[in-house]
Amino acid sequence: MVSLVGRKVSVKVPATSANLGPGFDTLGMALSFYDELEVEAVAGVGAFVEVHGEGEGEVPTDASNLVVQSIAYTFKKFGQELPGLRLTAHNIIPHGRGMGSSGAAVVSGIVAAKGLLEGIVEMTDKDLLDIATELEGHPDNVAPALFGGLTIAWEDESGPHHKKLFVHRGVSPLELVPNHKMSTALARSLQPESVPHNDAVFNVSRSALLIAALTQSPELMLAATEDRLHQDYRAAAMPETDSLVQLMREHGHAAVVSGAGPSVLVLASDPAERLEAAKLAAKHYPEWKALMLAVDFKGATVVLHQ
Structure with a gap:
């Protein structure tokens, strides 16, 4: 050997x-x-x-x-x-x-x-x-x-x-990271065993749209990142995360929970939009760290x- x-x-x-x-x-x-x-x-x-x-x-x-x-x-x-x-x-x-x-x-x-x-x-x-x-x-x-x-x-x-x-070159990720943790096991435990049929269809359509948004049409990102399968069920365990996601989306930024959380991922359609999102986060959540990534x-x- x-x-x-x-x-x-x-x-x-x-x-x-x-x-x-x-x-x-x-x-x-x-x-x-x-x-x-x-x-x-x-x-x-x-x-x-x-x-x-x-x-x-x-x-x-x-x-x-x-x-x-x-x-x-x-x-x-x-x-x-x-x-x-x-x-x-x-x-x-x-x-x-x-x-x-x-x-x-x-x-x-x-x-x-x-x-x-x-x-x-x-x-x-x-x-x-x-x-x-x-x-x-x-x-x-x-x-x-x-x-x-x-x-x-x-x-x-x-x-x-x-x-x-391969992701469209315009897509500009912004990761917003708090200083508190979230257990993946806890996040998963909040998921129901089954979901309404309408919610399942909703997520199938958005997942398909998200592939198109990420690879060809970043301007569709806000609609493409809507979810009814997991984020709402986990919101009570991460109220600050949920509030930040809602704030971002109300201002037109495609924000989602990153993985099991509590970080928030913003999928901006270009670097200028990402900068706007980072400024909005800094104003309302100054203790969260903003990572501008590729x-x-x-x-x-x-x-x-x-």
Whole structure:
């Protein structure tokens, strides 16, 4: 068996925003806001983890760390022996804010494992998505984190799949981030088991329209981001988020809850509109951080340093 000791990889993974309004558990978008990771295979066993930035002093720094678990899971999946690991994580994606931090951690680990095993194991895009979905539970965040752009994710008897689309160059994302967190599990628990037929039809129409708005016709974004499947049910748990979404939409800005929240994503149709939205947010919600981002088209990247 080839010794991996001394192999080192650098990994970069984008933040993501899932749902995008009506595309519940289906649509996701990669954003130009990145966690970076260095992983070195060392002699012995176990993991030594340094975390800088988001999660520093909070997330585990041993084998129970989510990135380490994802590396170990991927090695096991391909029948490879796990070496000792030294990890240095530089995190800027906020935790518990609806920007895909756990998906990014999972993807970081899988892509790091792919890099460490380069030339030994070949991993397809389908392999990566399968493993990421097994670890994360659903593919809507991990697909854009892996592949970039706007992704449509779905599952069938052969597992998860994705289709990557390129976003219209006018689309200008604005992420508004509060300093409080939201539990994804809590947000999901507020969902009803079934919804009215009219609401289901409403969301099907808006999801289809949203694909057109994001890829061809950004001027349709406000109508395309309407939702009746999940945001209203979760509003009581995130009153400030709900109020900010309503404020933005009343002023003509296509605002949605980012992922499970509590961050708000505004999908402006051009940079000038985004600036207006940012000024409106600063006036009424000065304690929220405004991130003017681009759509990331690359997804996760890994470089092997021999």
